[in-house]
Amino acid sequence: xxxxxxRAPDGHQNTNIKKCISKMTRPKPEDDEYWNSSKFSxxxxxxxxxxxxxxxxxxxxxxxxxxxxxxxxxxxVEKVSWSGEPIGSISWSVKETASSIRxxxxxSFPKIDITPSLPKQGSGYSLSSLFKGRSKQFQSFxxxxxxxxxxxxxPELRKPKSECKDYMSDWSPEETVRRMRKGxxxxxxxxxxxxxxxxxxxxxxxxxxxxxxxxxxxxxxxSLSKEILFRELMLREIALRHYVHYLKEMGEQKLLVELMKAxxxxxxxxxxxxxxxxxxKDEGQRRDFLxxxxxxxxxxxxxxxxxxxYTLLERQIIIEAxxxxxxxxxxxxxxxxxxxxxxxxxxxxxxxxFYHYGESDGTFSSPAxxxxxxxxxxxxxxxxxxxxxxxxxxxxxxxSLFNTKNWLGYTKKRSPIGFHRVVDILQKNxxxxxxxxxxxNLIDDPxxxxxxxxxxxxxDIVIDTYRDLKDRQQLIVYRGKVERGSKExxxxxxLLCNMQIRWKN
Numbered sequence: 070x071x072x073x074x075x076r077a078p079d080g081h082q083n084t085n086i087k088k089c090i091s092k093m094t095r096p097k098p099e100d101d102e103y104w105n106s107s108k109f110s111x112x113x114x115x116x117x118x119x120x121x122x123x124x125x126x127x128x129x130x131x132x133x134x135x136x137x138x139x140x141x142x143x144x145x146v147e148k149v150s151w152s153g154e155p156i157g158s159i160s161w162s163v164k165e166t167a168s169s170i171r172x173x174x175x176x177s178f179p180k181i182d183i184t185p186s187l188p189k190q191g192s193g194y195s196l197s198s199l200f201k202g203r204s205k206q207f208q209s210f211x212x213x214x215x216x217x218x219x220x221x222x223x224p225e226l227r228k229p230k231s232e233c234k235d236y237m238s239d240w241s242p243e244e245t246v247r248r249m250r251k252g253x254x255x256x257x258x259x260x261x262x263x264x265x266x267x268x269x270x271x272x273x274x275x276x277x278x279x280x281x282x283x284x285x286x287x288x289x290x291x292s293l294s295k296e297i298l299f300r301e302l303m304l305r306e307i308a309l310r311h312y313v314h315y316l317k318e319m320g321e322q323k324l325l326v327e328l329m330k331a332x333x334x335x336x337x338x339x340x341x342x343x344x345x346x347x348x349x350k351d352e353g354q355r356r357d358f359l360x361x362x363x364x365x366x367x368x369x370x371x372x373x374x375x376x377x378x379y380t381l382l383e384r385q386i387i388i389e390a391x392x393x394x395x396x397x398x399x400x401x402x403x404x405x406x407x408x409x410x411x412x413x414x415x416x417x418x419x420x421x422x423f424y425h426y427g428e429s430d431g432t433f434s435s436p437a438x439x440x441x442x443x444x445x446x447x448x449x450x451x452x453x454x455x456x457x458x459x460x461x462x463x464x465x466x467x468x469s470l471f472n473t474k475n476w477l478g479y480t481k482k483r484s485p486i487g488f489h490r491v492v493d494i495l496q497k498n499x500x501x502x503x504x505x506x507x508x509x510n511l512i513d514d515p516x517x518x519x520x521x522x523x524x525x526x527x528x529d530i531v532i533d534t535y536r537d538l539k540d541r542q543q544l545i546v547y548r549g550k551v552e553r554g555s556k557e558x559x560x561x562x563x564l565l566c567n568m569q570i571r572w573k574n
Contacts, residue, residue: 246281249280270305339367343365359378384433418453422453436454471491491508539570
Protein backbone atom coordinates (compact mmCIF):
# COMPACT_ATOMS: atom_id res chain seq x y z
CA UNK A 70 0.00 0.00 0.00
CA UNK A 71 1.40 3.39 -1.09
CA UNK A 72 1.98 5.66 1.84
CA UNK A 73 3.56 8.74 0.01
CA UNK A 74 7.05 8.27 1.47
CA UNK A 75 10.21 7.98 -0.73
CA ARG A 76 13.00 5.62 0.09
CA ALA A 77 16.47 7.22 0.38
CA PRO A 78 19.45 5.41 -1.26
CA ASP A 79 21.71 3.46 0.95
CA GLY A 80 25.06 4.99 2.00
CA HIS A 81 26.98 1.92 0.96
CA GLN A 82 25.44 2.08 -2.45
CA ASN A 83 26.56 5.76 -2.91
CA THR A 84 30.12 4.85 -2.06
CA ASN A 85 30.23 2.16 -4.71
CA ILE A 86 28.95 4.54 -7.36
CA LYS A 87 31.68 7.09 -6.60
CA LYS A 88 34.41 4.46 -6.83
CA CYS A 89 33.18 3.37 -10.23
CA ILE A 90 33.18 6.91 -11.55
CA SER A 91 36.70 7.58 -10.27
CA LYS A 92 37.99 4.43 -11.92
CA MET A 93 36.48 5.44 -15.25
CA THR A 94 37.89 8.95 -15.25
CA ARG A 95 41.35 8.20 -13.79
CA PRO A 96 44.00 7.56 -16.48
CA LYS A 97 45.85 4.36 -16.45
CA PRO A 98 49.49 4.33 -15.39
CA GLU A 99 50.53 2.61 -18.57
CA ASP A 100 48.82 5.32 -20.65
CA ASP A 101 50.76 8.10 -18.89
CA GLU A 102 53.97 6.21 -19.32
CA TYR A 103 53.28 5.77 -23.08
CA TRP A 104 52.58 9.42 -23.80
CA ASN A 105 55.42 10.71 -21.61
CA SER A 106 57.95 8.26 -23.03
CA SER A 107 56.99 8.60 -26.69
CA LYS A 108 59.89 8.97 -29.10
CA PHE A 109 57.88 11.49 -31.09
CA SER A 110 58.06 15.10 -30.00
CA UNK A 111 55.84 18.05 -30.83
CA UNK A 112 56.67 20.10 -33.90
CA UNK A 113 58.79 23.17 -33.30
CA UNK A 114 60.26 25.76 -35.66
CA UNK A 115 63.63 25.60 -33.85
CA UNK A 116 66.11 22.88 -34.58
CA UNK A 117 67.14 20.99 -31.42
CA UNK A 118 70.67 20.78 -32.74
CA UNK A 119 70.79 24.46 -33.55
CA UNK A 120 73.74 26.35 -32.07
CA UNK A 121 71.45 29.05 -30.75
CA UNK A 122 69.49 26.52 -28.67
CA UNK A 123 72.70 25.11 -27.24
CA UNK A 124 73.91 28.58 -26.39
CA UNK A 125 70.68 29.35 -24.50
CA UNK A 126 70.97 26.10 -22.53
CA UNK A 127 74.56 26.85 -21.54
CA UNK A 128 73.54 30.36 -20.51
CA UNK A 129 70.81 28.97 -18.26
CA UNK A 130 73.37 26.65 -16.67
CA UNK A 131 75.77 29.48 -15.91
CA UNK A 132 73.00 31.65 -14.46
CA UNK A 133 71.81 28.79 -12.25
CA UNK A 134 75.30 28.55 -10.76
CA UNK A 135 75.49 32.28 -10.13
CA UNK A 136 72.11 32.55 -8.42
CA UNK A 137 71.74 30.49 -5.26
CA UNK A 138 68.12 30.89 -4.32
CA UNK A 139 65.27 33.35 -4.40
CA UNK A 140 65.87 34.50 -0.88
CA UNK A 141 68.85 36.64 -1.97
CA UNK A 142 66.85 38.82 -4.37
CA UNK A 143 66.85 41.69 -1.95
CA UNK A 144 70.65 41.79 -2.06
CA UNK A 145 70.74 41.93 -5.86
CA VAL A 146 68.80 45.18 -6.18
CA GLU A 147 70.36 48.42 -5.00
CA LYS A 148 67.90 50.47 -3.01
CA VAL A 149 67.53 54.13 -3.86
CA SER A 150 65.68 57.03 -2.30
CA TRP A 151 63.06 59.25 -4.02
CA SER A 152 65.81 61.61 -5.14
CA GLY A 153 67.50 58.82 -7.09
CA GLU A 154 70.51 58.43 -4.76
CA PRO A 155 71.47 54.96 -3.44
CA ILE A 156 70.53 54.36 0.17
CA GLY A 157 73.68 54.11 2.16
CA SER A 158 75.75 56.45 0.05
CA ILE A 159 77.60 59.40 1.63
CA SER A 160 75.35 62.06 0.09
CA TRP A 161 72.24 60.20 1.28
CA SER A 162 73.69 59.92 4.82
CA VAL A 163 74.41 63.65 5.00
CA LYS A 164 70.87 64.53 3.92
CA GLU A 165 69.34 62.09 6.38
CA THR A 166 71.48 63.53 9.19
CA ALA A 167 70.44 67.10 8.41
CA SER A 168 66.75 66.19 8.24
CA SER A 169 66.89 64.29 11.52
CA ILE A 170 68.59 67.23 13.30
CA ARG A 171 65.89 69.64 12.07
CA UNK A 172 63.09 67.33 13.17
CA UNK A 173 64.70 66.77 16.58
CA UNK A 174 64.64 63.07 16.22
CA UNK A 175 67.36 60.69 17.16
CA UNK A 176 70.36 60.77 14.85
CA SER A 177 70.84 57.46 13.17
CA PHE A 178 72.83 56.25 10.22
CA PRO A 179 71.67 53.38 8.10
CA LYS A 180 73.77 50.30 7.86
CA ILE A 181 75.89 50.35 4.74
CA ASP A 182 75.98 47.07 2.96
CA ILE A 183 79.53 46.54 1.81
CA THR A 184 79.05 42.95 0.71
CA PRO A 185 79.35 42.72 -3.03
CA SER A 186 76.36 41.12 -4.70
CA LEU A 187 75.96 39.55 -8.08
CA PRO A 188 73.32 41.04 -10.39
CA LYS A 189 70.22 39.15 -11.30
CA GLN A 190 69.93 37.21 -14.53
CA GLY A 191 69.13 39.31 -17.66
CA SER A 192 70.01 42.67 -16.09
CA GLY A 193 73.23 44.48 -17.03
CA TYR A 194 72.31 47.76 -15.30
CA SER A 195 71.36 48.84 -11.81
CA LEU A 196 69.52 52.00 -10.82
CA SER A 197 72.74 53.58 -9.65
CA SER A 198 74.34 52.99 -13.05
CA LEU A 199 71.61 55.06 -14.66
CA PHE A 200 72.45 58.04 -12.41
CA LYS A 201 76.17 57.64 -11.75
CA GLY A 202 77.52 55.60 -14.65
CA ARG A 203 78.08 51.96 -15.46
CA SER A 204 79.28 49.34 -13.03
CA LYS A 205 82.89 48.38 -13.59
CA GLN A 206 82.20 44.64 -13.53
CA PHE A 207 79.66 44.89 -16.38
CA GLN A 208 81.56 47.39 -18.51
CA SER A 209 82.90 44.92 -21.06
CA PHE A 210 79.56 43.16 -21.42
CA UNK A 211 77.54 46.36 -21.89
CA UNK A 212 79.99 47.66 -24.47
CA UNK A 213 79.50 44.56 -26.60
CA UNK A 214 75.74 44.64 -26.10
CA UNK A 215 74.06 46.64 -28.92
CA UNK A 216 70.36 46.40 -28.10
CA UNK A 217 68.81 49.82 -28.81
CA UNK A 218 65.94 49.15 -26.40
CA UNK A 219 68.40 49.26 -23.47
CA UNK A 220 70.56 52.12 -24.76
CA UNK A 221 67.44 54.27 -25.09
CA UNK A 222 67.34 54.65 -21.31
CA UNK A 223 70.84 56.11 -21.07
CA PRO A 224 70.83 59.73 -19.89
CA GLU A 225 71.62 62.44 -22.47
CA LEU A 226 74.98 64.05 -22.04
CA ARG A 227 75.08 67.76 -21.41
CA LYS A 228 76.20 69.87 -24.38
CA PRO A 229 79.41 71.86 -24.02
CA LYS A 230 79.16 75.48 -23.06
CA SER A 231 80.33 76.59 -26.50
CA GLU A 232 77.11 75.15 -27.93
CA CYS A 233 74.88 76.81 -25.36
CA LYS A 234 75.75 80.44 -25.98
CA ASP A 235 72.98 82.96 -25.92
CA TYR A 236 71.79 83.29 -29.53
CA MET A 237 70.71 86.89 -29.05
CA SER A 238 73.82 88.50 -27.58
CA ASP A 239 76.97 86.38 -27.67
CA TRP A 240 77.86 86.17 -31.37
CA SER A 241 79.77 88.76 -33.33
CA PRO A 242 79.22 89.28 -37.10
CA GLU A 243 82.30 87.16 -37.82
CA GLU A 244 81.06 84.32 -35.59
CA THR A 245 77.55 84.52 -37.07
CA VAL A 246 78.81 84.36 -40.66
CA ARG A 247 81.11 81.49 -39.75
CA ARG A 248 78.21 79.51 -38.31
CA MET A 249 76.07 80.29 -41.35
CA ARG A 250 78.75 78.95 -43.66
CA LYS A 251 79.09 75.74 -41.60
CA GLY A 252 75.32 75.19 -41.51
CA UNK A 253 75.01 75.61 -37.73
CA UNK A 254 72.22 77.34 -35.86
CA UNK A 255 72.33 81.13 -36.00
CA UNK A 256 70.17 84.16 -35.36
CA UNK A 257 70.21 87.54 -37.09
CA UNK A 258 67.70 89.19 -34.77
CA UNK A 259 70.39 90.48 -32.40
CA UNK A 260 71.72 92.78 -35.11
CA UNK A 261 69.30 95.65 -34.58
CA UNK A 262 71.17 98.84 -35.29
CA UNK A 263 72.00 99.93 -38.83
CA UNK A 264 75.72 99.79 -38.11
CA UNK A 265 75.53 96.21 -36.90
CA UNK A 266 73.50 95.16 -39.93
CA UNK A 267 75.94 96.75 -42.34
CA UNK A 268 78.87 95.11 -40.56
CA UNK A 269 77.11 91.78 -40.94
CA UNK A 270 76.54 92.43 -44.66
CA UNK A 271 80.17 93.45 -45.20
CA UNK A 272 81.40 90.36 -43.40
CA UNK A 273 79.16 88.14 -45.57
CA UNK A 274 80.45 89.82 -48.73
CA UNK A 275 84.06 89.40 -47.63
CA UNK A 276 83.55 85.64 -47.31
CA UNK A 277 82.33 85.43 -50.96
CA UNK A 278 79.52 83.04 -50.09
CA UNK A 279 76.45 83.72 -52.20
CA UNK A 280 74.06 81.81 -49.94
CA UNK A 281 75.16 83.74 -46.87
CA UNK A 282 74.94 87.07 -48.72
CA UNK A 283 71.42 86.29 -49.91
CA UNK A 284 70.31 85.24 -46.42
CA UNK A 285 71.62 88.49 -44.94
CA UNK A 286 69.97 90.53 -47.72
CA UNK A 287 66.62 88.88 -47.03
CA UNK A 288 66.94 89.88 -43.37
CA UNK A 289 67.85 93.46 -44.32
CA UNK A 290 64.93 93.59 -46.74
CA UNK A 291 62.59 92.75 -43.88
CA SER A 292 64.16 95.02 -41.27
CA LEU A 293 65.14 98.12 -43.27
CA SER A 294 63.15 100.57 -45.34
CA LYS A 295 63.53 100.49 -49.11
CA GLU A 296 65.18 103.88 -49.26
CA ILE A 297 67.91 103.01 -46.74
CA LEU A 298 68.50 99.57 -48.26
CA PHE A 299 68.79 100.97 -51.79
CA ARG A 300 71.16 103.69 -50.62
CA GLU A 301 73.50 101.24 -48.92
CA LEU A 302 73.40 98.76 -51.81
CA MET A 303 74.62 101.48 -54.18
CA LEU A 304 77.90 101.43 -52.26
CA ARG A 305 78.21 97.64 -52.39
CA GLU A 306 78.25 96.34 -55.98
CA ILE A 307 78.52 92.64 -55.11
CA ALA A 308 75.61 92.77 -52.68
CA LEU A 309 73.61 94.79 -55.23
CA ARG A 310 74.07 92.13 -57.92
CA HIS A 311 72.96 89.41 -55.52
CA TYR A 312 69.90 91.43 -54.52
CA VAL A 313 68.89 92.09 -58.15
CA HIS A 314 69.26 88.39 -58.96
CA TYR A 315 67.17 87.48 -55.90
CA LEU A 316 64.36 89.83 -56.91
CA LYS A 317 64.35 88.42 -60.44
CA GLU A 318 64.17 84.86 -59.17
CA MET A 319 61.33 85.72 -56.79
CA GLY A 320 59.43 87.62 -59.48
CA GLU A 321 59.19 90.86 -57.49
CA GLN A 322 59.01 93.10 -60.56
CA LYS A 323 57.61 96.18 -58.82
CA LEU A 324 60.37 96.28 -56.22
CA LEU A 325 62.92 95.65 -58.95
CA VAL A 326 61.58 98.60 -60.97
CA GLU A 327 61.84 100.84 -57.89
CA LEU A 328 65.42 99.69 -57.34
CA MET A 329 66.42 100.43 -60.94
CA LYS A 330 64.78 103.82 -60.72
CA ALA A 331 66.62 104.62 -57.50
CA UNK A 332 69.89 103.56 -59.12
CA UNK A 333 69.29 105.85 -62.07
CA UNK A 334 69.16 103.00 -64.57
CA UNK A 335 66.08 104.22 -66.43
CA UNK A 336 66.48 101.86 -69.39
CA UNK A 337 66.55 98.82 -67.15
CA UNK A 338 63.67 100.21 -65.11
CA UNK A 339 61.55 100.64 -68.26
CA UNK A 340 62.34 97.12 -69.46
CA UNK A 341 61.48 95.64 -66.07
CA UNK A 342 58.16 97.44 -66.13
CA UNK A 343 57.53 96.31 -69.71
CA UNK A 344 58.03 92.63 -68.76
CA UNK A 345 55.04 92.81 -66.46
CA UNK A 346 52.78 92.44 -69.52
CA UNK A 347 53.57 88.71 -69.45
CA UNK A 348 51.43 88.38 -66.32
CA UNK A 349 48.36 89.95 -67.96
CA LYS A 350 46.04 87.37 -69.52
CA ASP A 351 43.31 89.57 -70.96
CA GLU A 352 44.26 90.91 -74.41
CA GLY A 353 42.43 94.22 -73.96
CA GLN A 354 44.16 94.93 -70.66
CA ARG A 355 47.50 93.92 -72.13
CA ARG A 356 47.00 96.31 -75.04
CA ASP A 357 46.23 99.18 -72.65
CA PHE A 358 49.26 98.31 -70.54
CA LEU A 359 51.53 98.37 -73.61
CA UNK A 360 50.07 101.70 -74.60
CA UNK A 361 51.06 103.14 -71.21
CA UNK A 362 54.55 101.69 -71.61
CA UNK A 363 55.13 103.85 -74.69
CA UNK A 364 55.85 106.84 -72.45
CA UNK A 365 58.62 105.07 -70.49
CA UNK A 366 62.24 106.13 -71.07
CA UNK A 367 63.31 103.26 -73.33
CA UNK A 368 66.36 103.31 -75.53
CA UNK A 369 65.75 103.98 -79.22
CA UNK A 370 65.77 100.33 -80.29
CA UNK A 371 63.65 99.22 -77.34
CA UNK A 372 61.13 102.01 -77.97
CA UNK A 373 60.64 100.78 -81.57
CA UNK A 374 60.15 97.23 -80.34
CA UNK A 375 57.52 98.24 -77.77
CA UNK A 376 55.71 100.36 -80.38
CA UNK A 377 55.60 97.42 -82.82
CA UNK A 378 54.34 95.13 -80.09
CA TYR A 379 51.48 97.46 -79.25
CA THR A 380 50.56 97.97 -82.92
CA LEU A 381 50.66 94.24 -83.67
CA LEU A 382 48.45 93.32 -80.73
CA GLU A 383 45.97 96.04 -81.62
CA ARG A 384 45.80 94.75 -85.22
CA GLN A 385 45.48 91.12 -84.08
CA ILE A 386 42.48 92.01 -81.93
CA ILE A 387 40.77 93.59 -84.96
CA ILE A 388 41.56 90.64 -87.28
CA GLU A 389 40.46 88.10 -84.68
CA ALA A 390 37.11 89.84 -84.19
CA UNK A 391 36.40 89.76 -87.95
CA UNK A 392 37.65 86.24 -88.69
CA UNK A 393 36.02 84.59 -85.70
CA UNK A 394 32.68 84.62 -87.53
CA UNK A 395 34.14 82.62 -90.45
CA UNK A 396 31.87 84.00 -93.16
CA UNK A 397 34.40 83.74 -96.01
CA UNK A 398 34.55 80.60 -98.15
CA UNK A 399 38.18 79.92 -97.33
CA UNK A 400 37.37 79.57 -93.63
CA UNK A 401 34.82 76.88 -94.46
CA UNK A 402 37.27 75.02 -96.70
CA UNK A 403 40.24 75.45 -94.37
CA UNK A 404 38.95 76.02 -90.80
CA UNK A 405 41.21 77.87 -88.39
CA UNK A 406 43.13 75.75 -85.89
CA UNK A 407 44.13 78.49 -83.43
CA UNK A 408 43.60 82.12 -82.55
CA UNK A 409 45.85 84.79 -84.00
CA UNK A 410 46.10 86.71 -80.72
CA UNK A 411 49.56 87.14 -79.18
CA UNK A 412 51.25 85.43 -82.13
CA UNK A 413 54.64 86.60 -83.50
CA UNK A 414 54.82 88.92 -86.48
CA UNK A 415 55.91 86.16 -88.93
CA UNK A 416 53.05 83.92 -87.82
CA UNK A 417 50.66 86.82 -88.33
CA UNK A 418 52.05 87.41 -91.82
CA UNK A 419 51.67 83.72 -92.71
CA UNK A 420 48.07 83.83 -91.45
CA UNK A 421 47.40 86.90 -93.56
CA UNK A 422 48.94 85.32 -96.70
CA PHE A 423 46.88 82.17 -96.14
CA TYR A 424 43.44 83.72 -95.47
CA HIS A 425 43.70 87.32 -96.76
CA TYR A 426 46.00 87.14 -99.79
CA GLY A 427 45.08 89.64 -102.49
CA GLU A 428 43.29 92.14 -100.24
CA SER A 429 43.85 95.84 -100.78
CA ASP A 430 46.62 97.61 -98.95
CA GLY A 431 44.19 99.68 -96.92
CA THR A 432 42.95 96.79 -94.75
CA PHE A 433 44.68 95.76 -91.53
CA SER A 434 44.71 92.10 -92.61
CA SER A 435 46.40 92.69 -95.98
CA PRO A 436 49.82 91.01 -96.33
CA ALA A 437 51.18 94.07 -98.13
CA UNK A 438 49.96 96.33 -95.33
CA UNK A 439 51.55 94.13 -92.66
CA UNK A 440 54.81 94.00 -94.61
CA UNK A 441 54.91 97.76 -94.91
CA UNK A 442 53.85 98.53 -91.32
CA UNK A 443 56.36 96.24 -89.65
CA UNK A 444 59.20 96.74 -92.15
CA UNK A 445 59.50 93.08 -93.16
CA UNK A 446 62.33 92.37 -95.59
CA UNK A 447 61.73 91.06 -99.10
CA UNK A 448 63.41 87.71 -98.39
CA UNK A 449 61.31 87.13 -95.28
CA UNK A 450 58.13 88.12 -97.07
CA UNK A 451 58.87 85.83 -100.09
CA UNK A 452 59.63 82.83 -97.85
CA UNK A 453 56.46 83.33 -95.78
CA UNK A 454 54.13 84.00 -98.71
CA UNK A 455 55.59 81.11 -100.74
CA UNK A 456 54.95 78.65 -97.93
CA UNK A 457 51.36 79.85 -97.46
CA UNK A 458 50.39 79.84 -101.15
CA UNK A 459 52.15 76.53 -101.87
CA UNK A 460 50.19 75.00 -98.98
CA UNK A 461 46.99 76.00 -100.79
CA UNK A 462 48.34 74.65 -104.15
CA UNK A 463 47.88 78.11 -105.64
CA UNK A 464 50.64 77.91 -108.27
CA UNK A 465 49.51 81.07 -110.03
CA UNK A 466 50.11 83.08 -106.85
CA UNK A 467 53.48 81.37 -106.54
CA UNK A 468 54.43 82.58 -110.04
CA SER A 469 53.30 86.10 -109.21
CA LEU A 470 55.78 86.24 -106.35
CA PHE A 471 58.74 85.89 -108.74
CA ASN A 472 57.50 87.63 -111.90
CA THR A 473 59.15 90.97 -112.47
CA LYS A 474 59.26 93.32 -115.45
CA ASN A 475 62.35 95.01 -116.75
CA TRP A 476 62.48 98.51 -118.19
CA LEU A 477 61.60 97.16 -121.63
CA GLY A 478 58.43 95.52 -120.28
CA TYR A 479 59.61 91.94 -120.51
CA THR A 480 58.57 89.55 -117.72
CA LYS A 481 61.30 87.65 -115.97
CA LYS A 482 61.44 85.45 -112.87
CA ARG A 483 63.73 86.63 -110.12
CA SER A 484 64.15 85.22 -106.60
CA PRO A 485 65.97 86.97 -103.73
CA ILE A 486 66.23 83.64 -101.87
CA GLY A 487 67.63 81.47 -104.67
CA PHE A 488 65.59 79.12 -106.85
CA HIS A 489 67.08 76.04 -105.19
CA ARG A 490 65.27 77.04 -101.97
CA VAL A 491 62.12 77.65 -103.96
CA VAL A 492 62.35 74.11 -105.35
CA ASP A 493 62.78 72.68 -101.82
CA ILE A 494 59.70 74.53 -100.52
CA LEU A 495 57.60 73.48 -103.53
CA GLN A 496 58.63 69.84 -103.17
CA LYS A 497 57.71 69.82 -99.46
CA ASN A 498 54.23 71.00 -100.44
CA UNK A 499 53.89 68.22 -103.08
CA UNK A 500 54.14 70.43 -106.13
CA UNK A 501 53.70 68.74 -109.55
CA UNK A 502 56.77 67.69 -111.50
CA UNK A 503 56.12 70.33 -114.17
CA UNK A 504 56.20 73.09 -111.55
CA UNK A 505 59.39 71.71 -110.02
CA UNK A 506 61.09 71.46 -113.41
CA UNK A 507 60.10 74.99 -114.29
CA UNK A 508 61.85 76.45 -111.26
CA UNK A 509 64.67 73.92 -111.41
CA ASN A 510 65.63 75.15 -114.86
CA LEU A 511 66.14 78.61 -113.35
CA ILE A 512 69.05 77.39 -111.17
CA ASP A 513 72.31 78.70 -112.58
CA ASP A 514 74.72 76.17 -111.06
CA PRO A 515 74.69 73.01 -113.26
CA UNK A 516 75.96 70.68 -110.52
CA UNK A 517 73.38 71.96 -108.03
CA UNK A 518 70.67 71.65 -110.66
CA UNK A 519 71.75 68.08 -111.49
CA UNK A 520 71.82 66.96 -107.84
CA UNK A 521 68.34 68.37 -107.16
CA UNK A 522 66.97 66.84 -110.35
CA UNK A 523 68.30 63.41 -109.40
CA UNK A 524 67.02 63.83 -105.84
CA UNK A 525 63.47 64.72 -106.88
CA UNK A 526 63.51 62.44 -110.02
CA UNK A 527 63.07 65.16 -112.62
CA UNK A 528 64.31 63.01 -115.51
CA ASP A 529 64.02 65.64 -118.22
CA ILE A 530 66.25 68.01 -116.24
CA VAL A 531 68.88 65.30 -115.78
CA ILE A 532 68.86 64.31 -119.47
CA ASP A 533 69.09 67.91 -120.67
CA THR A 534 71.90 68.67 -118.23
CA TYR A 535 73.99 65.70 -119.45
CA ARG A 536 73.29 66.78 -123.01
CA ASP A 537 74.53 70.31 -122.27
CA LEU A 538 77.60 68.88 -120.58
CA LYS A 539 78.13 66.51 -123.61
CA ASP A 540 78.64 63.63 -121.18
CA ARG A 541 77.71 60.50 -123.21
CA GLN A 542 78.89 58.01 -120.58
CA GLN A 543 76.76 59.50 -117.77
CA LEU A 544 73.78 59.59 -120.11
CA ILE A 545 74.21 55.88 -120.86
CA VAL A 546 74.45 55.12 -117.12
CA TYR A 547 71.33 57.16 -116.37
CA ARG A 548 69.43 55.33 -119.12
CA GLY A 549 69.55 52.24 -116.91
CA LYS A 550 67.66 54.11 -114.16
CA VAL A 551 64.59 54.98 -116.27
CA GLU A 552 61.87 52.61 -117.37
CA ARG A 553 62.39 50.84 -120.65
CA GLY A 554 60.16 52.16 -123.43
CA SER A 555 59.19 55.25 -121.48
CA LYS A 556 59.30 58.77 -122.84
CA GLU A 557 62.57 59.45 -121.05
CA UNK A 558 64.15 56.26 -122.51
CA UNK A 559 63.22 57.26 -126.04
CA UNK A 560 64.58 60.76 -125.47
CA UNK A 561 67.94 59.37 -124.35
CA UNK A 562 68.08 57.05 -127.38
CA UNK A 563 67.45 59.95 -129.77
CA LEU A 564 70.26 61.98 -128.14
CA LEU A 565 72.71 59.08 -128.37
CA CYS A 566 71.93 58.61 -132.07
CA ASN A 567 72.24 62.31 -132.85
CA MET A 568 75.43 62.68 -134.87
CA GLN A 569 75.46 66.46 -134.60
CA ILE A 570 76.30 66.41 -130.86
CA ARG A 571 80.03 66.38 -130.20
CA TRP A 572 80.37 64.22 -127.08
CA LYS A 573 83.41 64.68 -124.95
CA ASN A 574 83.66 60.98 -124.09
